[in-house]
Amino acid sequence: MHGYEYQVLLLNEQIENETREWEQKKREYEEQQEKANASVDQLQQDYYNKKPAAVIEYCEIVLNNSLYPESFPKSYELDYNPDSGILVVEFALPAVEHMPTLQEVKYNATKQEFKESHLSEAQVTKLYDNVIYQIVLRTIHELFEADKADALTAVNFNGWVNTLDKAIGKRVTTCIVSIQVKKVEFLGIELQHVDPKACFKNLKGVGSSKLSGITAIQPIIKIDRGDRRFVEHYDIAHTLDNSVNLAAMDWQDFEHLIREVFAKEFNAGGGEVKITQASRDGGVDAVAFDPDPIRGGKIVIQAKRYTNTVGVSAIRDLYGTVMNEGATKGILVTTTDYGPDAYDFAKGKPISLLNGANLLYLLEKHGHAARIDIKEAKQKN
Secondary structure, three states: OOHHHHHHHHHHHHHHHHHHHHHHHHHHHHHHHHHHHHHHHHHHHHHHOOOHHHHHHHHHHHHHOOOOOOOOOOOEEEEEEOOOOEEEEEEEEOOHHHOOOEEEEEEEOOOOEEEEEEOOHHHHHHHHHHHHHHHHHHHHHHHHHHOOOOOOOEEEEEEEEEEEEOOOOEEEEEEEEEEEEEHHHHHOOOHHHOOHHHHHHHOOOEEOOOHHHOOOOOOOOOOOOOOOOEEOOOOOHHHOOOOOEHHHOOHHHHHHHHHHHHHHHHHOOOOEEEEEOOOOOOOOOEEEEEOOOOOOEEEEEEEEOOOOOEOHHHHHHHHHHHHHHOOOEEEEEEOOOEOHHHHHHHOOOOEEEEOHHHHHHHHHHOOOOOEOOHHHHHHHO
């Protein structure tokens, strides 16, 4: 074989090898594209089906595409409750020391130097407050505008700041603003014409008069997803009718029923109820998060499927649990009633006692019928 023919042969082999490599890379790329497209399609389907993980991922994409300066923290955590349609946003806000203070720079030709002038402390304070209110409204607006599946009935925004507490000389992370807004209400606002602070206050947002003071406030809703006591719930109310004796119901079913009926109570006002791990230890059976800025907060609920009168010791235990949990209120629900000492102890304390009659009323209010027959329950036991 002549040298020329040999070179042609080598060149053809090289072309064939490179062609095979290119085709292999092409196939791998197309497979990756198909997987990526399938993933996007699945996310879209799950989002429109309002699956919590998909709604959270979709909202994260929305916020990730929101453009801010490079120095902006842009850190947040999201939680979504499919029952109430509330998205909780825990949002990292810039601290007041991150605000730019440089107002102008002048060059003095005679001295051949630059002279800077800065905003006054009062001007920085005013600017900071205005920026924070704009961030809050902008974030809520972007989430609602992008919500094509109507998965969000409301957004609860908690704004957190990491800053130096000059009183103790340490950095602290503090919630300085909290607001919960329904989608229908918010989309009726013409944001281009509003004063950010006035709009925030009109929507019943919670925050101090001067946000730059970094005064800590209680978030309207702050779900502790690290609380391992919370478990998946199941509904039981649809199985009820006039033949069901609540006093003889399985104790776990009874706890889930109490969670369900209170969820219907609190969901109407934008709240949420979580059930805890079944333990039969007299601890917390459910936790409600009520967004009302006056009467709301964290509420501990205990369910007592009893056939005897509830004594004062159970009320003392509930009160202790309320204090230990840092809750604003405790609710005890039973199938029977409470003794005089129990009612006396509860007076003047953040405790509500619901007896069997109250429970039947709540069920009826939400369209469910049942009965309580203590004598029958005792015979079965």
